[in-house]
Amino acid sequence: MPPAQKNLTADRSSLLHRAGYALRHPQRVPRHLLRAGRDAWLRMRHRDHVSYYRAVMRSDTARNPQAAVGSRSHESWLRLGKMQFDYLVQHGLAPGDRLLEIGCGNLRAGWRFIDHLEPGAYHGIDISPDILAAARRTLIERDLRDKVPHLSLVQNLTFDFLPDAHFRVVHAHSVFSHSPLDVVDECLAHVGRILAPDGWFDFTFDRTTGPEHQVLREDFYYRTETLVDLAARHGLAARLMDDWEKLPHGQSKIRVTHGTGH
Template sequence: EQHGQAQFDYLKSQGLEPQHTFLDIGCGPLRGGIHFIRYLERGHYYGVEKNEAVLDMAREVELPKYGLVDRRPTLRADESFDFEALGQTFDYAWAQSVFTHLPVNNIARCLMNVEKVLNPGGKFFATFYENEQGKRNLEPIRQSPQVVSYFDRDSYHYDVGTFEWVCAGTSLDVEYLGGWNNPRNQKVLLFTKK
């Protein structure tokens, strides 16, 4: 609940407003989602999660528990980042603790598919573990007392240049926003559609 509130507060501080359409990538059991669903206009929240059982729990437990069923959130199981299947374009998108578990080609797939559904000027915020030493550092990095990240296995770390390389030739600009009061030392990137 506390971490979900932190996600919501952060995106609100970045300009999220109730009328915006919002894509929550890796929404899980709606730890952050409940705050967004409550805040956004009815039907403006779309959550995507690879695990259908987690979404079932969100539908059957979390939404009724918080009285949010009538807010009509869209929840979809998908592990290929097929956001076009939602039939909606988005003003804001968020991926908390998604890129930390993905190899770079999966991140590229996610970004290419977000690009297709992000409105011009739309913003996609994603957290990641930073490799400040650059892409040639192959050593593990202690991100926090609980987390060690790696070059080539989960939990992954990346240098910002990797994301710039992935976005080259797309309509996405990438900007490093840095820390956001995350207890595991995840940093934030902002991808804005031109």
């Protein structure tokens, strides 16, 4: 499959972009307007981002858990999970490692990690109780109960209930693409404590080379430098993963490590 085309310069929040998009895809306009209306209502009821996004996930998961994590079909759910899994295994994720998945969703990739790792070595966290219920259903469907994975509901990304230097790999796919910068900052401020000395933290994000922007407080677009600088402020090294850029996926990936790089 050819690499997914990334549009790195578009400002999706601008009126011009939105009008052009509506002209190119008129059939998508009613659905977008419904979503914009629902989101405005949810934003009024939930002032902080985590509560707001949890409500978005509740509404989306009630309709379809696979679509709620961004997959339009079961085939794409399987493919996206496999892409995440294969990438980490190629980069050295071994059965003896401990892995924390931030924003694990309904275990699109998580079930493969759980299957690969020793019992008890996988920990998935998420802000949405609804998607975690769907995650438990995935565990049952995939017959992975004997692997006793941990699934925890969280309110923030301080990881205060997790031990020091515990995880060799921390993984967050399509989470910061839905997170304002203060959420990313909170994560980077605390992830170093729980990361093993030789560990790495990979996260995907929606990359722009133009102005940073957001759409409906659901989708956030960042410049690489912003995230690399933020990691440095917390004493962590970060770099864009060039080999991920070659894969058919619209987001980019950054790897964070202790010290000067992995």
